[in-house]
Amino acid sequence: MDTELTRLTAAEIAAAIRGGEVSAAQVTGAHLARIEAVEPRVRAFLHVAADQARAAAAAVDQRRAAGDQLGPLAGVPLALKDVFTTIDMPTTCGSAILDGWCPPYDATITRRLRDAGVVILGKTNMDEFAMGSSTENSAFGPSHNPWDLGRVPGGSSGGSAAAVAAYEAPLGIGTDTGGSIRQPGAVCGVVGVKPTYGGNSRYGVVAFASSLDTPGPLARTVLDAALLHEVMSGHDPCDATSVDAPVPPVVAAARQADVSGMTIGVVPEFTGDGVQAGVLARFTEAVELLESLGAKVTEVSCPHFSYALPAYYLIAPSEASSNLARFDAMRYGLRVGDDGTRSAEEVMALTRARGFGAEVKRRIMLGTYALSSGYYDAYYGKAQQVRTLVIRDFEAAFERVDVLVSPTTPTTAFPLGERVDDPMAMYLADLFTIPSDLAGNAALSVPCGLAPEDGLPVGLQIMAPVLADDRMYRVGAAVEAALDARRGYPLLNDAKGLA
Amino acid sequence: MPIARDDVAHLARLSRLALAEDELDHLAAQLDVIIAAVARVQEVAADGIPPTSHAVPLVNVFREDTLVPCLDAETVLSQAPAVEQQRFRVPRILAEE
Numbered sequence: 154m155d156t157e158l159t160r161l162t163a164a165e166i167a168a169a170i171r172g173g174e175v176s177a178a179q180v181t182g183a184h185l186a187r188i189e190a191v192e193p194r195v196r197a198f199l200h201v202a203a204d205q206a207r208a209a210a211a212a213v214d215q216r217r218a219a220g221d222q223l224g225p226l227a228g229v230p231l232a233l234k235d236v237f238t239t240i241d242m243p244t245t246c247g248s249a250i251l252d253g254w255c256p257p258y259d260a261t262i263t264r265r266l267r268d269a270g271v272v273i274l275g276k277t278n279m280d281e282f283a284m285g286s287s288t289e290n291s292a293f294g295p296s297h298n299p300w301d302l303g304r305v306p307g308g309s310s311g312g313s314a315a316a317v318a319a320y321e322a323p324l325g326i327g328t329d330t331g332g333s334i335r336q337p338g339a340v341c342g343v344v345g346v347k348p349t350y351g352g353n354s355r356y357g358v359v360a361f362a363s364s365l366d367t368p369g370p371l372a373r374t375v376l377d378a379a380l381l382h383e384v385m386s387g388h389d390p391c392d393a394t395s396v397d398a399p400v401p402p403v404v405a406a407a408r409q410a411d412v413s414g415m416t417i418g419v420v421p422e423f424t425g426d427g428v429q430a431g432v433l434a435r436f437t438e439a440v441e442l443l444e445s446l447g448a449k450v451t452e453v454s455c456p457h458f459s460y461a462l463p464a465y466y467l468i469a470p471s472e473a474s475s476n477l478a479r480f481d482a483m484r485y486g487l488r489v490g491d492d493g494t495r496s497a498e499e500v501m502a503l504t505r506a507r508g509f510g511a512e513v514k515r516r517i518m519l520g521t522y523a524l525s526s527g528y529y530d531a532y533y534g535k536a537q538q539v540r541t542l543v544i545r546d547f548e549a550a551f552e553r554v555d556v557l558v559s560p561t562t563p564t565t566a567f568p569l570g571e572r573v574d575d576p577m578a579m580y581l582a583d584l585f586t587i588p589s590d591l592a593g594n595a596a597l598s599v600p601c602g603l604a605p606e607d608g609l610p611v612g613l614q615i616m617a618p619v620l621a622d623d624r625m626y627r628v629g630a631a632v633e634a635a636l637d638a639r640r641g642y643p644l645l646n647d648a649k650g651l652a
Numbered sequence: 653m654p655i656a657r658d659d660v661a662h663l664a665r666l667s668r669l670a671l672a673e674d675e676l677d678h679l680a681a682q683l684d685v686i687i688a689a690v691a692r693v694q695e696v697a698a699d700g701i702p703p704t705s706h707a708v709p710l711v712n713v714f715r716e717d718t719l720v721p722c723l724d725a726e727t728v729l730s731q732a733p734a735v736e737q738q739r740f741r742v743p744r745i746l747a748e749e
Contacts, residue, residue: 254731255730255731257723257728257730257731258723350707350708351710364705364706364707390715390716391715394710394713396710457696460695463689463690463692463693464690464693466689466690467690483733484728484732484740485731485733486731486733487733488733491733491734491743493743497742497743497744497745498668499670499743500743501668502668502669505670506669506672506675509669514669514671514675515679515682515686517667517669518660518669518679518683519687519690522659522663522683522687525663531691532691532693534703536690536693537703537704537705538704539693539696540703540707541698541701541702541704542698542701544704544707576682576685576686577685577686591704593708619707619708
């Protein structure tokens with residue numbers, strides 16, 4: 154019974170709790186047992202909050218007993234990326250500089266989850282301050298891919314993706330700045346969504362690059378991702394960049410799961426050199442599948458997408474160098490070398506040198522360089538112009554097609570350690586996901602099969618216009634339904650890393 | 653133009669990072685490669701193209717001017733590295749005479 158509970162989707166769990174077939178306490182207990190069984194191998198969590206989770210589940214059971222109307226995800230367990238502040242759990246962002254920090258307030262999204270009766274199981278591992286594509290930049294060691302424990306789960310939201318793929322939680326939340334939800338989703342064989350920028354509050358999300366950071370859902374089905382999307386989204390007066398517009402009807406779109414009459418654009422710039430053969434094969438099949446389901450498929454060139462990666466690696470580090478200046482060793486977090494002989498500035502520099510890992514230092518230095526006088530116009534200024542051109546490419550494309558598609562990542566999950574000391578190789582993992590971060594539009598990754606050469610999952614990326622998030626759910630759900638029907642079972646059944 | 657080791661040391665000072673010598677060497681080599689790669693943005697013909705700092709344009713965002721409780725001093729100071737007389741204790745910020 155308990156093992157079966159961890160195999161259910163979030164939609165099934167919520168329905169079973171509402172119908173009184175199972176208690177929220179039983180569901181949470183089953184997931185905590187699963188975590189205990191597999192965590193030594195997966196290492197998805199930095200902190201498991203068993204007591205708080207049991208209390209949250211008990212509260213849902215009490216509300217049901219009292220006859221309260223339960224929300225669509227009440228009693229469903231969730232794995233929360235350690236970048237969201239939580240008043241009753243530590244928040245480290247995978248960094249030694251915040252080791253042991255207990256924030257004095259909840260992020261808006263944390264608060265919304267609690268209000269919806271979602272049970273937060275704990276905080277998941279991530280690349281330090283969300284900078285990376287493998288979780289190897291975490292100060293607390295990497296997480297492991299449930300398909301093959303010797304490989305990365307992607308990043309930066311790799312802990313949440315691994316937890317969902319390993320059946321430790323049916324739902325996860327990540328943040329996407331350059332692909333940090335979609336890329337781990339793709340390489341772990343789960344659904345990962347970057348909603349439209351501003352659709353989800355950044356209040357209480359420790360900042361990496363403020364004009365790009367976007368919280369979003371991870372789940373094993375497109376419908377589950379949509380249910381979570383609707384619970385976490387919506388305008389927040391505490392975030393000045395939050396968009397005051399209705400949440401797109403993503404749950405209805407996921408249930409519709411029908412692409413007939415839609416026009417789908419393939420981006421030729423993202424199907425050429427550098428894409429793994431098996432990734433391209435599965436992508437091509439998915440496009441043919443969409444055509445067979447009644448969509449019209451056409452090619453749409455986006456000439457500036459090739460420059461999105463270099464522009465991103467100027468814009469994101471520039472914003473990061475500014476955002477991370479707040480870690481000054483004065484008000485919270487680590488302080489090193491305060492022995493009475495050193496000045497505040499010396500203590501600051503010693504603390505930051507000790508508390509930040511290699512990738513964070515690289516990005517701070519790169520951002521400082523790009524923003525320094527004499528280089529600003531040639532680097533940061535130029536990157537901002539490229540950002541405009543990427544947005545114009547999207548606008549022109551969406552005049553002709555409803556959504557754009559590409560592989561989510563150029564390759565499947567790579568072996569742990571392979572790219573750790575080769576930053577440019579690591580950065581390439583986000584080649585196809587970055588344009589939607591620069592443009593702020595919505596994008597979703599849905600599993601579309603396994604690469605024949607390594608048996609690892611491949612993601613199909615579906616990109617939709619700003620505030621038209623529902624379109625990508627419609628397409629994603631159609632692909633998922635057709636592939637599940639063809640295979641006869643969900644893709645994750647083939648994951649053998651924990652067998 | 654390759655980035656000189658002195659430039660990297662200067663960037664570290666600006667970034668308030670007290671890096672060890674070997675870290676500076678390692679970073680200088682890596683930053684050189686990364687900067688050469690990102691410099692590709694300069695190939696793009698972008699004359700007259702306005703810069704974008706924020707993808708979803710919003711102007712003059714206000715919220716209701718309502719009173720809400722704020723955190724109390726005890727809660728805020730509970731996470732501080734050092735506290736004295738209900739204040740953050742910090743190392744000296746002015747040079748000695």
